Amino acid sequence: MSFFRERFLSSCCKSRIFKPKVISVKVHLYDLSNGMATKLSPSLPGMGETQLTGIWHTGTVVFGQEFYYSNEGILKCTPARTLLGQPKRIIDMGSTDITEEEFLAHVEDLSNTSYRSADFHMILHNANKFTDELVFFLTGNNLPSYITFLPEEIPKRTKIFPVRLYIYDLSQGIIELLPQSIRGANLTGIWHTGVVVYRLExxxxxxxxKICQPSGTILGDPHKTADLGETFVPFEKFMTYLQHLSTTSFR
Structure with a gap:
């Protein structure tokens, strides 16, 4: 083998060994409100002129897996195979030369320290905070501010919200006109109800x-209302709960 050929092969081998492999890093973006945040943003208490584009959950896609954080701790799955279905958006966050071994060691460390299941908080310490930290570790970049807006702003705006029950008589008073022998002693109407909170029904x-402005259903004004007290549950947490109900017991 000639000297120059030997030098060439040696150079190729070194480049293969020492040149870091560049891996793309993407973020999958899921809207927990299913588009409702954009429509209802002007009605939300305390938001002022701020326009929400969504109530976001994120996952970091790298090394062929999607990593995310929930009340079960740090989880991973095949990309776009979470319970939330397909992402609403996919954001290219750049690339990384961090090795998979280094990355997994970092994730393991986080899972045993600051991102345990017990550390999860829907607003202050959630999936987006975890994604932001992972992306910064991998690329030096941060998530766009419209994703991290809620955890920063909602605690500043937190207050107690009144909760009322709107009660509609589907019979429009006809039931009360019937003799008690027909309708029974306890049947005074055919009732439909709505919960009014966060200035929405x-x-x-x-x-x-469904969601609408108070008294904005086709039933018109309620037959009567009832005071159910107050809540300090943040709007984001309530919407997440509502999303869960809409895909399980109240489809």
Whole structure:
């Protein structure tokens, strides 16, 4: 083998050994509100002129897996195979020369320290905070501010919200006109109800869980209302719970 050929092969081998492999890093973006945040943003208490584009959950896609954080701790799955279905958006966050071994060691460390299941908080310490930390570790970049807006802003705006029950008589008073011998002693109407909180009315129908302005259903004004007290549950947490109900017991 000639001297120059030997030098060439040696150079190729070294480049294969020492040249870091560049891996793409993407973020899968899921809207927990299913588009409702954009429509309802002007009605949300305390938001002022701020326009929400979604209530976001994120996962970091790298090394052929999607990594995300929940109340079960750090999880991974095949990309776009979480319970949330297909992502609404996919964001290219750049690339990394961190090796898979280094990355997995970092994730393991986080799972035993600051991102245990017990550390999860829907607003202050959630999937987006975890994704932001992973992406920064991999690329030196941060998530766009419209994703991390809620964890920063909602605690500043947290307050107690009144909760009321709107009660509608589907019979429009006809039941009360019937003799008690026909309707019974306890039947005074055919009732439909909606819960009014965060300046919005939430109700369930044959079309699933729906949201409108108070008294904005086709039933008009309620027959009566009832004070159910107050809540300090943040709007984001309530919407996440509502999303869960809409895909399980109240479809």
């Amino acid at each position: 939430f109700f369930f129908s044959s079309a699933g869980i």
